[in-house]
Structure formats: C-alpha cells, structure tokens
Amino acid sequence: MSKDSHSRSSGGFGQQRPQWIYPPQSVLQELSSAKFVHPVYPLAKFCKIGMDNTGALKPDRSALKDMLSAVHKRMQDGICAEWLRRRNSWVGILEASGLARRLILKTNTRTALWLSFPGPTEVGVCLHHVYGVPYLPGSSLKGLxxxxxxxxxxxxxxxxxxxxxxxxxxxxxxxxxxxxxxxDGIPLGTSEILTLDVMTTHHAKYYAGNIPYPHDCEGPNPVL
Structure with a gap:
C-alpha cells in the first residue's frame, strides 16, 4: 500500500492522475505499518478508489499486484506447511483406520476460482478467509x-x-x-503459485443488459 494518497496508479487510469478519495490517508498509514495485512484487503475493504479527469470513480487495479505480493509472502512464511501439519495430526489417525484417504493432485492447466469477486475491482481469487493463501474449497472438490x-x-x-x-x-x-x-485442498510448497493474467470481455454491453443480444460489433475490454 502506498502512503501517498495522490500518487498515480499503475493500473486502471492510464496516464491520468487520479485523486484518491478512499481509503483515508490514516488507513493507508496503518496498513503500511501493520505486521500482517490479509491479502484480500487490497481487493475489497481497502481498495483505493480514485476519481479521474472526467469525474468517474475507478478502482486502482494495481491492488491485484499488492494482493499477489502479500500472498507470496504468506507462502514463503510457511503458513501452508503449518496448516498441513496440523491437519495431518488428526487425519493421519483416520487414514490409519481406513476411514480417510489422502490425495496429492496437480492441475494440468491454470485454475481460477471465485473470479466473480464482490469488490471494487470485480476480479477476485479464492483465498482462505483466515490464512490468506490460495486453496481449493472442499465443496469444489466434492462437486468435481x-x-x-x-x-x-x-x-x-x-x-x-x-x-x-x-x-x-x-x-x-x-x-x-x-x-x-x-x-479443503492445501497448496504444497512455497513457490509463487499465483500470477497475473488478462481476461477479455467481448460482450460487455450484453452482459450489462444494455443490448438484447451479443454481436461482433462490440469492442473487447481487456481486464487485468
């Protein structure tokens, strides 16, 4: 998080210099000095909102990079290894009794969950609500x-x-x-398992309900 409440954003505003109107400067200072900030905060509660030269309110999409940095730090701190150790302390007993089975799985392609994030950036990722690391919810694995x-x-x-x-x-x-x-599926290792990608919405007006049918005349809208 930047301490400068009027600094230029690296995402979402181009060359314009937005005026940050949220969160307050005092909140940014507290976040910058905090020992631990949950990675989802830059995307949700404390995502910087600015006003561009046209008066439109826009989120700072560099918050996605802030989230990635926070997640990678949590991974390097060994939080997943500790999470796995605590689980194995009781799952191992069930496994020895034949009541549980442990699987180590690897995805063949990139995986994304919870993209429809209810936040200012409207782009999210599945992060554990306590540990702040990516994971695969047990409900998703069961459905699969x-x-x-x-x-x-x-x-x-x-x-x-x-x-x-x-x-x-x-x-x-x-x-x-x-x-x-x-x-829940716990990520193994401490590598950087998250990366930025680009999604391109080809029918933004249709999805917004402004036109009845999608067509090829709409311009694509790349989203970081």
Missing part, C-alpha cells in the same frame, strides 16, 4: 468428483443416478446427506 462420477456412470442422464446420490448426497427438501466428506 461428483460430476466426474456422474459422467462415467450415466453421461446421458439429466438426473444424477442413484450410485452418485448415494455417495455424494442429494439436495432439496427430500434429499439426504452423502457418505463422503472432502476437506
């Missing part, structure tokens, strides 16, 4: 496994087969719980 089994057992069925609902459960008023639980 459920979809894979459904695809293998009954790929043409529009309703989940009994084999799937018996293991993974069934929602609704007449539903029931499943037979398995999935714990």
């Amino acid at each position: 496994a459920r979809s894979a089994m459904w695809r293998d057992v009954a790929p043409q069925s529009t309703d989940p087969p009994d084999e799937v609902t018996e293991i993974f459960g069934l929602g609704g008023d007449s539903g029931h719980i499943g037979l398995v639980d999935f714990l």
Whole structure:
C-alpha cells in the first residue's frame, strides 16, 4: 500500500492522475505499518478508489499486484506447511483406520476460482478467509468428483443416478446427506503459485443488459 494518497496508479487510469478519495490517508498509514495485512484487503475493504479527469470513480487495479505480493509472502512464511501439519495430526489417525484417504493432485492447466469477486475491482481469487493463501474449497472438490462420477456412470442422464446420490448426497427438501466428506485442498510448497493474467470481455454491453443480444460489433475490454 502506498502512503501517498495522490500518487498515480499503475493500473486502471492510464496516464491520468487520479485523486484518491478512499481509503483515508490514516488507513493507508496503518496498513503500511501493520505486521500482517490479509491479502484480500487490497481487493475489497481497502481498495483505493480514485476519481479521474472526467469525474468517474475507478478502482486502482494495481491492488491485484499488492494482493499477489502479500500472498507470496504468506507462502514463503510457511503458513501452508503449518496448516498441513496440523491437519495431518488428526487425519493421519483416520487414514490409519481406513476411514480417510489422502490425495496429492496437480492441475494440468491454470485454475481460477471465485473470479466473480464482490469488490471494487470485480476480479477476485479464492483465498482462505483466515490464512490468506490460495486453496481449493472442499465443496469444489466434492462437486468435481461428483460430476466426474456422474459422467462415467450415466453421461446421458439429466438426473444424477442413484450410485452418485448415494455417495455424494442429494439436495432439496427430500434429499439426504452423502457418505463422503472432502476437506479443503492445501497448496504444497512455497513457490509463487499465483500470477497475473488478462481476461477479455467481448460482450460487455450484453452482459450489462444494455443490448438484447451479443454481436461482433462490440469492442473487447481487456481486464487485468
């Protein structure tokens, strides 16, 4: 976080010099001197909001870089190793009894969760609410496994087969719980597992509800 409440942003404003109107200078000073700031704060509660030369309010997209730096520092501090050690202290007992199974998985491509972030930048990432590091929620892993089994057992069925609902459960008023639980996926190592990327929205007016149908006349809108 910069202490200069009127400094030029490196993202979102081009060559314009915005006037930062949020957060207050006192908050920026406290954040800059804090021992630990949760990585999601630059994206959400304390994302700098500025006013450009046209009077429009825009978020400082360099907050994404601030978030990456904070996440990488948490990874280097060994927070994930400690998280894994504490979990293994009790999961190991279940595993020895045949009641749990531990898997080490690696994604084949880049993975992004929680992109629809309810914050000023409107771009987010899945960070643990306490530890501030990327992780794979157990609910996402369970949904992935459920979809894979459904695809293998009954790929043409529009309703989940009994084999799937018996293991993974069934929602609704007449539903029931499943037979398995999935714990959150913890990242291994201390490497920089997050990187900036560019998403290009090709139909911004359509998504905003300003036109009834998408078409190729709209200009793309790259988003960092």
